[in-house]
Amino acid sequence: MVVFSENIFSNYMKNQSLFNNKDVLMPSFAPKRIFHRDKEIIQLGSILAPLLRGFQTNNVFVYGTCGTGKTICSRFVLKQLEETGNSNGRKIKTIYINCKMKKTADTEYRLFAQLLRELGIEVPDTGLPTDVLYRRFFEKLDEEEQTLVIMLDEIDYLFKKIGDTFLYNLTRINGELKKARLNIIGITNDLGMRDSLDMRVKSSLSEEEILFKPYNATELKEILMERINEGFRSGVVGEGVVGKCAALAAQEHGDARRALDLLRVAGEIAERRGDIEVLEEHVDIAENSIDLDKVIETVRSQPKHSQAVLLAIIKLNESMKKKNNWVDKRLLTGDVFNTYMDICKGNGMKTLTQRRVSDLITELDMLGIINARVISKGRYGRTREISLGMSDSVLEKTKKFLVERFGY
DNA sequence: AGTCCACAGGAAGGGCAGGCGA
DNA sequence: TCGCCTGCCCTTCCTGTGGACT
Numbered sequence: 001m002v003v004f005s006e007n008i009f010s011n012y013m014k015n016q017s018l019f020n021n022k023d024v025l026m027p028s029f030a031p032k033r034i035f036h037r038d039k040e041i042i043q044l045g046s047i048l049a050p051l052l053r054g055f056q057t058n059n060v061f062v063y064g065t066c067g068t069g070k071t072i073c074s075r076f077v078l079k080q081l082e083e084t085g086n087s088n089g090r091k092i093k094t095i096y097i098n099c100k101m102k103k104t105a106d107t108e109y110r111l112f113a114q115l116l117r118e119l120g121i122e123v124p125d126t127g128l129p130t131d132v133l134y135r136r137f138f139e140k141l142d143e144e145e146q147t148l149v150i151m152l153d154e155i156d157y158l159f160k161k162i163g164d165t166f167l168y169n170l171t172r173i174n175g176e177l178k179k180a181r182l183n184i185i186g187i188t189n190d191l192g193m194r195d196s197l198d199m200r201v202k203s204s205l206s207e208e209e210i211l212f213k214p215y216n217a218t219e220l221k222e223i224l225m226e227r228i229n230e231g232f233r234s235g236v237v238g239e240g241v242v243g244k245c246a247a248l249a250a251q252e253h254g255d256a257r258r259a260l261d262l263l264r265v266a267g268e269i270a271e272r273r274g275d276i277e278v279l280e281e282h283v284d285i286a287e288n289s290i291d292l293d294k295v296i297e298t299v300r301s302q303p304k305h306s307q308a309v310l311l312a313i314i315k316l317n318e319s320m321k322k323k324n325n326w327v328d329k330r331l332l333t334g335d336v337f338n339t340y341m342d343i344c345k346g347n348g349m350k351t352l353t354q355r356r357v358s359d360l361i362t363e364l365d366m367l368g369i370i371n372a373r374v375i376s377k378g379r380y381g382r383t384r385e386i387s388l389g390m391s392d393s394v395l396e397k398t399k400k401f402l403v404e405r406f407g408y
Numbered sequence: 409a410g411t412c413c414a415c416a417g418g419a420a421g422g423g424c425a426g427g428c429g430a
Numbered sequence: 431t432c433g434c435c436t437g438c439c440c441t442t443c444c445t446g447t448g449g450a451c452t
Contacts, residue, residue, distance in 0.1 A: 109437060126437050127427035333415065353441055358416070374416065378450025381414025 016233070018271045018278065024231035025264035027257045033226065034076060036219045037069050040210055044077045044185075047208050051092060051147050051183065052085055059171065059184045059205050063191055064212025067255030070187050071153055073212070078149055078185075091146040093119075099158035106158060108166040112137055115150065138173060147181040156190035160366060164201045171204035214254025220246035223256055224263055232267065237278045241266065244283045261290050291394045298367055299398055305344075305352050309360045311402040312339035313370060314395065317388055330375075331386045333358060343408050361386065 023029055034041065050057040062070050078094040085092030095118045097105050105111045112133040113123045119140050123133060141148055150170070152158070158166065167186075174182045186205055194206055215223070224242050245266070249259035263278075265286035270278045299307060313331065316339055320329050337354050344351040352360070361384065365372040372384045388395060402408075 107437080124427060126425065127435085129436055132436090354415085355417085355442080356440060359440095362417095374448090376448035376450085377414080378448070379411090379413060379452090380450075381412085382447055382449085383413095383415050 018232060018236045018267050018276075020233050021231055022264065022267075024227050025260055025267070027260060030072065030075060030079070031226070034069065034073060035223050035226065036215060037073050037212070040069070040212055041073050041077055043210055044074065045080070048077065048081050048149070048183070051081065051149070051181070052088065052090060054090060054147075056174075056181060057183060058207030060186070060208045060210060061194060061206045062185060062187045062210045062212065063194070064189065065191075065214055065253045065255070066189050067249070067253070067257035067259075068212035068214055069256060070189075070212045074151055074185055074187060078151060081149070085147070091144070092149065093146060094149045094151065095119075096151045096153065098153045100154040106161060108162055108169075109133060111158065111166055116140065134169060138176070141173075141180045141182065142177050143179070145179045147183065149183045149185065151185045151187065153187045154189075155186040156188040156193040157366065159193060159196075164198050167201045167205055168198065171201060215250070215256055216254060217243075217246045217250035220249050220254065220256060220259045224259055227260065227263070231264075232278070236276070237263075237267070238280075240280050241278050241283055244280050248283070248287060258290075262286050265290055288391075288393050291391060292397050295369065295390055295394050295398055296401060298369060299401065302364075304349070305357075306360050306364060307402055307405060308343045308347075308349070309336065309340050309357055310364060310369065310398075311343055311406055311408060312336050313364075313386055313388065314399050314402065315339055315343075315408070318399075332383045333361065333386070334383065336361065336386060343406055346408055347406055358384075 019025075024031075044060065044062070047057060047060055062074060064070050075096065078096075082092050082094050095115060097111065097114055097118075099105050099111070103110065105114045109126075109128075109130045112130065113125070116123050116133060116137055119137070121136060121140055123136070155167075167184075170182070170184055184205060194202065194209075197205065221242055224245055228237050228242065241263070245259045245262040248262060249255050252258050262283055263286075266282040267278050269282045269285050269289070273282075275282070299310060302310070313336055316331050316335055320331065323329065333354075337357050340357060341351050343349075361370070361372050364370045368389055371387045371389050374382065375385045376382045390398065
């Protein structure tokens with residue numbers, strides 16, 4: 001029972017926080033020092049340096065797996081480039097765009113709209129032809145002598161969705177500008193994307209390439225120690241915790257973002273429990289919690305029909321497991337569509353066509369929630385084999401969320 | 409070698425919301 | 431205000447496809 005004469009936050013305020021500055025442990029935080037990426041930073045810096053003297057330079061293609069420091073290093077270099085340029089009387093502006101942001105930069109129109117907004121020009125969400133946006137962007141850019149560096153993060157997502165026309169359009173702008181200059185930094189964790197690009201785009205975007213290798217456990221440990229010193233009160237995080245976070249993240253392709261998330265969430269769990277120290281058991285709990293939050297957040301942001309398709313996949317997956325020979329049985333597009341229709345009918349929803357559901361399956365695959373690959377069953381047709389890309393505990397919570405939503 | 413299946417996925421077009429210009 | 435334009439989401443129609451089966 002809550003007694004209203006007592007302040008519910010008094011306990012929280014009584015205990016001293018384990019954190020000094022939690023922002024330092026956020027993936028978005030820009031640290032003063034970046035470890036083990038000297039070579040890549042210097043390489044990117046030397047490619048962009050001619051811009052400071054007003055010379056043309058090459059576009060850059062940055063690739064490496066998740067959490068290898070691509071974004072943080074690129075942002076670090078661009079920030080310094082902008083500062084150095086501006087303090088030397090040369091106008092350099094940088095724009096960061098994450099192409100995976102739904103409804104923000106996931107179509108060519110939305111990408112150019114976002115670029116225009118960054119340049120201070122408001123444009124409607126729809127209604128204008130894309131080439132009008134393109135022209136406005138071009139005119140605004142060429143109003144004065146300046147250099148614009150556009151950093152397109154997760155560029156593979158946009159490429160898979162709409163092809164490489166937008167890249168072709170962007171890269172050819174430079175030849176038409178009279179006063180301004182435009183440079184593009186494409187960042188991706190899809191190492192195969194480069195090979196799928198149109199020859200003209202490839203030669204223009206991949207003029208320079210920088211590969212970010214995964215961190216090993218020792219490097220991750222050093223990165224964590226630096227953040228702990230600033231982020232936590234001294235002595236609240238033990239040596240074992242750092243080693244565990246680093247080892248777990250090293251297993252996941254040397255992902256520094258993962259290591260930081262583990263550390264921060266472990267700290268939050270310890271604090272919530274009222275413990276005075278972050279322990280290895282907190283890291284174990286954090287490991288499950290992070291996956292869960294990420295997947296639930298993604299699922300929650302999906303349109304209703306995508307959620308219904310995912311529920312259909314989860315339900316079918318479950319019923320297959322219950323059967324003895326479930327290993328031999330495969331989850332196919334047709335089965336998913338039938339179950340999806342049942343879910344829609346049960347909820348009074350109008351069903352989308354199989355063609356559209358096929359696209360939704362592709363989108364769920366691109367988000368990493370499911371795995372779908374095209375297979376041929378010979379005489380019995382060509383279809384997609386679908387499986388779930390999440391652990392049992394995450395699956396259980398996702399199912400709970402979807403079942404509550406659809407009551408199925 | 410030819411047939412056939414169950415889709416994949418491309419192309420075209422409709423409906424809707426919204427902008428532009430006369 | 432109205433007609434015409436656009437992008438987006440979706441449907442409809444269509445062709446293409448890998449490999450088991452005949």
